[in-house]
Amino acid sequence: MSSTIVVALDTRDRLAAKSIVAELAPHNPWFKVGKALFVSKGTAIVEELMENGANIFLDLKFHDIPNTVAEAARAAADIGVRMLNVHCLGGRKMMETTINSMADLSSRPLVVGVTILTSMNQGDLDEVGVREPLQEEVLRLARLARDSGLDGVVCSPQETELIKSELGSDFLTVTPGIRPAWSATDDQSRITTPADAARMGTDYMVIGRPIIKHQRPLEAYESIQKEIQSAVQ
Numbered sequence: 633m634s635s636t637i638v639v640a641l642d643t644r645d646r647l648a649a650k651s652i653v654a655e656l657a658p659h660n661p662w663f664k665v666g667k668a669l670f671v672s673k674g675t676a677i678v679e680e681l682m683e684n685g686a687n688i689f690l691d692l693k694f695h696d697i698p699n700t701v702a703e704a705a706r707a708a709a710d711i712g713v714r715m716l717n718v719h720c721l722g723g724r725k726m727m728e729t730t731i732n733s734m735a736d737l738s739s740r741p742l743v744v745g746v747t748i749l750t751s752m753n754q755g756d757l758d759e760v761g762v763r764e765p766l767q768e769e770v771l772r773l774a775r776l777a778r779d780s781g782l783d784g785v786v787c788s789p790q791e792t793e794l795i796k797s798e799l800g801s802d803f804l805t806v807t808p809g810i811r812p813a814w815s816a817t818d819d820q821s822r823i824t825t826p827a828d829a830a831r832m833g834t835d836y837m838v839i840g841r842p843i844i845k846h847q848r849p850l851e852a853y854e855s856i857q858k859e860i861q862s863a864v865q
């Protein structure tokens with residue numbers, strides 16, 4: 633199955649966000665609302681985008697005690713977002729409580745767990761006191777997320793194959809750290825091209841700056857889409 637592109641609307645500017653959404657509308661991609669847009673424009677922008685039919689991944693990476701995360705996640709589910717995330721490091725009880733908080737919903741958003749941020753490398757991990765090899769740590773957290781009832785994880789596309797082979801192909805991988813050959817790496821560390829991510833079986837590719845900072849976002853989007861399609865043909 634082909635990967636779904638999720639465009640990260642990393643801007644504080646409502647009009648800039650809306651202009652990208654309008655430009656990409658013919659392709660009906662998913663959009664990700666993260667901390668910058670949410671903190672500046674709140675639930676209003678999420679609701680506004682959804683009114684126009686957009687599928688929204690609310691990327692607030694909840695990390696707190698179980699009750700607090702579950703309440704926040706339930707509030708996001710009630711708005712109608714299609715995907716939300718929590719940090720796996722919040723632990724089993726936090727993830728289980730979050731899923732349980734939506735048990736009465738006939739359809740709930742996908743809930744995915746952030747493993748190790750794609751901006752981090754092995755040295756960064758050592759520095760915060762995690763001595764395991766990075767891929768082992770990602771897999772350990774992914775297994776905990778799966779056992780706690782989550783639908784998948786946020787990881788680097790470099791880890792997709794490992795996670796799918798160990799935890800099953802239905803366990804979703806949502807991967808930032810996507811960089812076409814023509815774009816800058818920025819602050820990302822564990823990256824692949826869209827073609828490699830597609831070949832490795834990533835389910836959702838989260839892509840921000842290569843599209844939204846491009847002079848012509850639609851052209852960038854279509855070039856990435858073409859790259860993905862030819863990789864999996």
Ligand SMILES: O=c1ccn([C@@H]2O[C@H](COP(=O)(O)O)[C@@H](O)[C@H]2O)c(=O)[nH]1
Nearest residue numbers: 640666748749750808809838839840841
């Ligand atoms: O490990 C993670 C988790 C989330 N992100 C988010 O994805 C996008 C990536 O944007 P780019 O501009 O394509 O780098 C961004 O919103 C991050 O907050 C991540 O990069 N890594």
